[in-house]
Amino acid sequence: MIQEEKIERLKVLNAKILALLGETPQREGLLKTPERVAKAQLTLTRGYEMDASAVLNSAKFQESYQHMVIVKDINFYSLCEHHMLPFYGKAHIAYIPNGYITGLSKLARVVDIYSHRLQVQERMTQQVMECIQDALNPLGVMVVIEAKHMCMQMRGVEKENSMTVTSAFSGAFNQAKTREEFLDLIHNSK
Numbered sequence: 264m265i266q267e268e269k270i271e272r273l274k275v276l277n278a279k280i281l282a283l284l285g286e287t288p289q290r291e292g293l294l295k296t297p298e299r300v301a302k303a304q305l306t307l308t309r310g311y312e313m314d315a316s317a318v319l320n321s322a323k324f325q326e327s328y329q330h331m332v333i334v335k336d337i338n339f340y341s342l343c344e345h346h347m348l349p350f351y352g353k354a355h356i357a358y359i360p361n362g363y364i365t366g367l368s369k370l371a372r373v374v375d376i377y378s379h380r381l382q383v384q385e386r387m388t389q390q391v392m393e394c395i396q397d398a399l400n401p402l403g404v405m406v407v408i409e410a411k412h413m414c415m416q417m418r419g420v421e422k423e424n425s426m427t428v429t430s431a432f433s434g435a436f437n438q439a440k441t442r443e444e445f446l447d448l449i450h451n452s453k
């Protein structure tokens with residue numbers, strides 16, 4: 264379906280939601296809201312249309328470096344699939360190349376692609392890890408995500424300060440020592 268048609272259809276549904284919530288969709292301030300919301304919805308879920316492996320492969324370079332590469336503090340915003348409310352935080356990625364490296368920005372782009380879908384934090388962590396493992400075939404990958412979930416802050420259990428931490432790893436990161444090196448570098452180097 265083309266983008267314009269998606270916007271049109273979402274617009275109709277969003278106007279119905281406004282009415283159901285007790286609003287008057289015809290009042291001036293809300294006239295363009297169904298369309299604005301439709302565009303925001305499509306932006307926040309644009310990752311469905313994107314191929315993360317293709318992004319990594321678009322900047323894959325042969326290189327003999329075989330030590331840890333870390334990109335940390337990658338900010339992201341996603342939507343939890345249960346409530347469609349934001350969860351947001353930071354992703355940290357490490358990998359140990361095995362003949363190939365990728366452009367550093369591409370690692371952040373992979374996070375962007377998987378975060379712009381309806382997610383649970385665990386699956387997003389796993390998907391980022393697997394995508395890098397499959398595209399670069401490195402000696403190992405590890406992904407740590409630290410996030411706050413608005414569904415736990417502004418509704419439900421209402422725990423403002425809780426933080427959820429997830430990790431996924433492969434290959435060399437099965438060794439506790441390698442994981443510790445990464446965790447030490449992300450938490451202690453500024």
Ligand SMILES: Nc1nc2c(ncn2[C@@H]2O[C@H](COP(=O)(O)OP(=O)(O)OP(=O)(O)O)[C@@H](O)[C@H]2O)c(=O)[nH]1
Pocket residue numbers: 343344345382383384385412414415418419420
């Ligand atoms: N594992 C996991 N759970 C999540 C994530 N985002 C939101 N949740 C949880 O999804 C669960 C859905 O539980 P339900 O009992 O079906 O929904 P609910 O009645 O709205 O639950 P409460 O949030 O406890 O009010 C809640 O415990 C949320 O905290 C996530 O990324 N991973």
Ligand SMILES: [Zn+2]
Pocket residue numbers: 343344345346347348412414415
């Ligand atoms: Zn939620």
